[in-house]
Each structure stands twice: as C-alpha cells, then as structure tokens.
Amino acid sequence: MMSETAQGTEENVMTIDDAKAPTGDHGITARDLDIYYGDFLAVRKVNMAIEPRSITALIGPSGCGKSTFLRSLNRMHEVIPRARVDGTVLLDGEDIYGPGVDPVVIRRKIGMVFQRPNPFPTMSIAENVLAGMRLNAKRLSRSAADDIVEKSLRGANLWDEVKNRLDQPGSGLSGGQQQRLCIARAIAVEPEVLLMDEPCSALDPISTMAVESLMLELKSDYTIVIVTHNMQQAARVSDRTAFFNIDGTGQPGYVVEMDATEKIFSNPSQQATSDYVTGRFG
C-alpha cells in the first residue's frame, strides 16, 4: 500500500498523496516538512508515514539530517536556538505544530532516547526511572512508584541487574546499563511513540542485543523510530526503512525512499539506496 518512491531531484522528493494519515494507534505522518537551523535548511520536504506499532529505521550517511528529522518529530528540534520547522507533523491525525499545541504535552506523548546515555547524575536509579513523574511533581503513592520502577526496569531488561541497588546513583552503571536505564525512564511515562537516536552506538554487542530484543518486545505497545548507522541492525529489527541522503555539504538532506525493510535491503528502487546499503558509499 504505502510504497513511496522518490527521484532524489530538486522539487518534491516524495509524494504521499496516497498515504493515509493513520488515525489513532499512534502513527505519525510528516507532510512537506522543511527543517531549519536559523537560515540553514538542513532537511527538505520530508513526506513520510510512520506506521503505528512497528519499528521504522532511518538510515543514511552522516550529516544528512536523520537526527534533525527525528528531533522534529517530538518538538525537541526547537530547543536549539533559532531552529524551526515548516510543514506539518501529524500524530494520530493532529498537527503537533498546530497553533496552541504545547510542546511539553507532545514530548510526554513522544518519548526519546539519545545517542549518549544521559541519566540524571543527581538521582538514584529508581529516581531516574521516576524522573518523568517526579520532575513534573506528579504525586505517587509509594507502592505505585515501586510498581512503575519495577515494571519499567523489567520492560527495559534491566531489573535483574539493578534490583538490589535501586537507591544507588544511576551514573554508577555501565554504559549499556545506563542506556537501558534511559529507555526505562522513557517508557515509565508511557508515551505513545519512542524515538531512538543511535541508541546502541555506545554499546557493546551484548548490550546491543539486549536493546534490540527490547525494541522488538516494545513494538507491540509503542511506535518506534530508530536512527542507526548499523545496516544489520536496521535489517534485524525494523519493519520499514527510510533512506536519507544529501547531495553535498551545505545542501539539505532529503528522503530518497522509504519502503519495507526487506525491499530496501534486497531490491531498492533507487540506485543511491542500493549503493548505500551495499556499502559502495557512505
């Protein structure tokens, strides 16, 4: 059904007039999304439908705007001074950039895991998991808090490793454990969508496997978008893959094509995609 292709040239890189914006179920649709840093157009005209309860991988060479695009999906992009977007992003059919939409509310619905693990150094492991509630001064009974901590840490495959030291600092964990702690922190607030920017790039193969199997478990409840430089990883976990490219430095990045992951890796419609996934460039 949704098999958007593109021609990597100037104007409209991709059209999805046939792409039905999925309503409900936490799907995301980007329409004609231009993303700027000040006057610099970093990503142009993205049209993309992200299917609910599935894993979408974003791949492409360095600097082509994958992180930029990902951050624009939960309004984290505008945290950077003078950064702005043009176009629409629909979550369950509603424009998250619409007038009167509070970015804080959007970020509660669309969680994010960063490339580098960033637990709060002032907080214990348990407090880190509860940070989304505690920082928002949400009142929790002790038992409810304990439940959330256990559920989220189990969800992030970390419970057994830390259950005996929940009150120790989160930054005392290994890098892989910290990253899973950050995932637990993100899922503790029960978002609808989880954005992950190279979540395994700082991890060893074992932690990477743990995070990957975690993603596969989570996708029954969450819509997941993951940026990765690891082709095998994209092929292993994702259902659909979008390939981003850039024509040269200073040029905006754009989506070359998006399709089912097997198709992207076996028989993509664009030459550039095929060159990239087979390692001929990038």
Next chain:
Amino acid sequence: MDTATQPAGLIRPLSRSVLPVLVVVALVAAGAFSFAVAGSINIPIVIVVGGVVNLALTYVVSRRAEGHRRAVDRTATSVITTLMVAALVPLLSVLWTALSRGTARFDLELFTETMRSVVGEGGGAKHAIIGTAIITGLASLMAVPIGTFTGIYLVEYSRGGRLARVTTSMVDVMTGIPSIVAGLFAYALFSLIQGPGARSGFAGSVALALLMTPIVVRSTQEMLRLVPNELREASYALGVPKWRTITKVVIPTAVAGLLTGVSLSIARVIGETAPLLVAAGLAQDTNLNPFSGRMTSLPVMSYYGYAAPGFPPEADYERGWSAALLLIVLVLVIFTVSRILARVLRPKGLR
C-alpha cells in the same frame, strides 16, 4: 646518544632519593651564597638562587645518568615545581606574619569587648565582628539573589539577544570597578538620600553588593554552562517544562559549584577596606542598626589600628593584627563550610 634509541634495559632511572638530595644541596648552597652576599639568610635570595642551582643540578645529574630526553623532562618538571613553590612563598609569608603578630591579642576579650572608651591596652573587636557580619550579610542578601538570577537568565533564557550581550559586557565592566569607586558611589548615593556625610552599615553593604554581584553572575554563568546540555534535553524529552528543568535538574546538578562561587564572592568582599572606610566609617562601639550611624568592620578596624594608633601604639598594632588574623580565619571557615556543603550536595554519581 639519544636515550630514545637505546634499548630500554640500558636506562637506569635515578633513584627516588636523588632529587630531594639535590634540592637540599641547592638550598644549602643558596644559603651559603646568601650569607656571603647579604650577611644573613635572606629567604627570597635563598629561594631564587636555590631554585636556579637545583634546576642546573637536576639537569646535569639526570643527563649523566639517564640521557638528554629524560633530563629535559626532569628539568621541565622542576621548573614547574619551583614556580609553584615561588608562588606559595608570599602566601605563606602573609599567613606567618598574621599568625605571629596576631596571636598576642587573639584572646577572649577580642570577642567580648568593644573599643568604647578604651585608651591603650585592652578593648576588643566585638563591634567590628558584628559590623562585618551585618555589612557582609546584607551585601550577600542583595548580591546573591540578583547575581544568581542574572546568571540563570543569561545562560538558560537569553538566546544571545541584545539584552544578554549588554548585560554580559556590563558585568565585565563591573568586575573591573575599583572598590573605592563602589564605596564613593554608595557614599554619594546615601548623601543624597540621608543628607550630606551620612555613613551607615547599609551604605557599606550597598558598596560591597556592587562588588559582589558581578562575581556571583560570572560564577553562576560558568557553573551552569558546565551542566551538560544532554541533561536539559533528557528532561525536556520527558515532557518537563523549562522552569522545572532549571529548578530540578540544572540547579541541583550545579549546586556545589554555585555555592563555591557564592563563598568565593563573600571571601572576596569580606576583607574590603576602602569602600567601607568611605561608606560605613569608623565607630568605637557596637552599632546594630545598619541604617543609621557609622559601623566598623574588621578590615577598617585593622586599618585604623595601624594608620592612626593611639598611645601606646603597640596596643593598637596588636589589635589590628588580631583583627586581620580573625579575617583570615573567617575566610577559611567560609571556605570549609562551603566545601562541606558542596560535598554533601554534589551529584551522587560523581562521588
């Protein structure tokens, strides 16, 4: 031959006891030199000559035993160490002077007596201790909130706009204000408000606040900049509004540094003499009202003890040195308390 090209086994590193021996030899030589030239042991001469002799000795000995590259390495290390010792000398000398002269009157009376109708011996610094506490306390009450909030604004809210640039350069200019100018400003201001010649503790604390504020702004800015942006982003990504991110993530992460900055700024102004001389003046008795009447502080008392001693002058000298020693002790106490607080409040993960 260059040692780098020798097989490793041929390098016999100097034994650990050699370098201290060289230092002692150099110092003895320098002492002899000083005695020959100046007729006595002159500490600056001993330090300078001893340092140079030690450098030369280190190079020669190490060169013979270990070769050129190691000798250069050792010499560079020695240069740095010597300069550090040289920097410590004035500090230790000041401490030693204050200790040796200040202890004579560092007694209970110093804390319980004022200078009211004291001529010659006796008397104490109670009035000046209270004055310093009131003036510095009020100055901190003004400068710490203003400075901290300005710093927070500059780092967290301003997005490099004109207001931020103007504020930053004003802060820079303020850092460079000579303290006497701050004192004259406060004096002139209160002369306009309270009538010509008005001096009060509050005028003094306004002058000190003027000096403190830019220091607090600066240290706040630096400490907040040290908080990694990733932590702010992690908080935003959890749907936490900006003000909560600042109060619950950024400030707790930086709190140890913020406290150190505040205590540094207090230490910086607690010994200010010139502005208080002008704005708060000298009194012989305790004055608990900062808004009217002169109020003495420790540095001013110390200054007058030396500048305008009574009879016999030794009594005033001794009280002056005791006041100075007390100031040093106060600064040390402030630093120690802030260190302890910082340790208690430091982010758990960095312990």
